[in-house]
Amino acid sequence: MNDINSINMVEEKKQYINQDVVKRKMSKRLLLNNIVKYLFLFAASFAVAVLAILLYRVSVDSIGWLNLNFLTNRLSTNPDRAGIIGAVVGTVWLMIIVGPVTMIIGIGTAIYLEEYAKRGRLHSFIQTNITNLAGVPSIVFGLLGLTIFVRVFGFGSSIIAGGLTMSLLVLPIVVVSAQEAIRSVPYFLREASYGMGATKWQTIKNVVLPSALPSILTGLILALSRAIGETAPLVVIGIPALLIPIPGSIFDNFTALPMQIYYWTIDSVLVDEYANLAAATIVVLLIILFVMNSIAIIIRNKFQNRY
CATH class of the missing domain: 1.20.5 (Single alpha-helices involved in coiled-coils or other helix-helix interfaces)
Incomplete structure (x- = not known):
């Protein structure tokens, strides 16, 4: 016991x-x-x-500087009469180049790597380099754009040279995000499409891309947001912030809002009013960025609800 x-x-x-x-x-x-x-x-x-x-x-x-005259006037050495209409138009032209080029090449590359390319050393080498390119400093892409688009192709400091340089800068972001979006599509959707007799391309076009489109657009939004605010590549390829005509085509010289902010910030050491002009330009840039992101988010949500 x-x-x-x-x-x-x-x-x-x-x-x-x-x-x-x-x-x-x-x-x-x-x-x-x-x-x-x-x-x-x-x-x-x-x-x-x-x-x-x-x-x-x-x-x-x-306050006191952001008004209609500031938005519609051209650049001037007189701060009271200076405006940013040329920089706004140049920025819009720049995004017209960057958006389609980045979307077509970036999504096409992601589709090839995920759906067509065979797994092996070459695939791993390409994948590793694309991932590493996303972390390369932007000034390196500016040097690349200066060598290829400005000097080799002779585009000079035109819109197409700046747009293609910015496309190189943000392309790795779009490729990586599009790959992740394509990988996230359940494989049984592909099997169901193949079972109905669809070809590989029909499956990609009608099943994979619609399902992955919301996430792809998210990556594209982030890429365009970075492109619209970058200054270093534009400085390297020689984009001016002078009294130039408003661009009318992709082969005209131009200036952009980030460049104008950069130069006005530097000149504010000599003229105090340039700091106010730079602040007003930053507000305009933020508004443009907000509008672009809002449109992209609306499109993304529409496709997300649909698929």
Whole structure:
């Protein structure tokens, strides 16, 4: 009987020890969870605070300068008469080149790599290089554009040279995001299409692309958002911020909003009013970016609901 009691006491002690260990482990996990939660909260709050301060500062500096005359006037050495109509038109022309070129080449490359290319060393080599290109500094793409489009093809500092250079810059982003979108399409959808007698291209066109289109558009939005705000490649290929005519075709010289912001910010050391002009131009650039993103998001949501 004493042996039985002793055994029961040992078992109860083991259970008590196990419960104590479990409680301590749960306490550590809850503590770690709270630390991580508040760390992420701090990171998100810090990012939002920086963005809010930036928007507030830019909005305050642009008060009194952002008006209809500023939007419709051409560039001028007189800050009171300076406008950005040429830079706005140049930016729109730039996006007209970047958008279609990036979409066609980027999505086409992703389709080939995911649906047609055989897996092997060559495929891995191409995939690795595309992924690495997404992290290459933008000025390197500017040097590439200067060599190929400005000097070899002789486009000079024209819209097509700037657009193709920017397309090279954002192309890896579109390719990688499109590949991820195509991979996320369930394989049973392809099998069902093949079972109905569809060819590979018909399956890609009617099943894979519609299903992956919302995610592809998300990547395209991010790519265009980066392209519209980049300055370094345009500086390298020699895009001016001078008193030039408003461009009328893709072979005309042009300036863009990021270039105008860059030069006005530099000139603000000499003329204080240029800082206000730069702030007003930043507001316009943000509005254009917001409109572009809104249109793309509406299109993405429409296809997402449809498919």
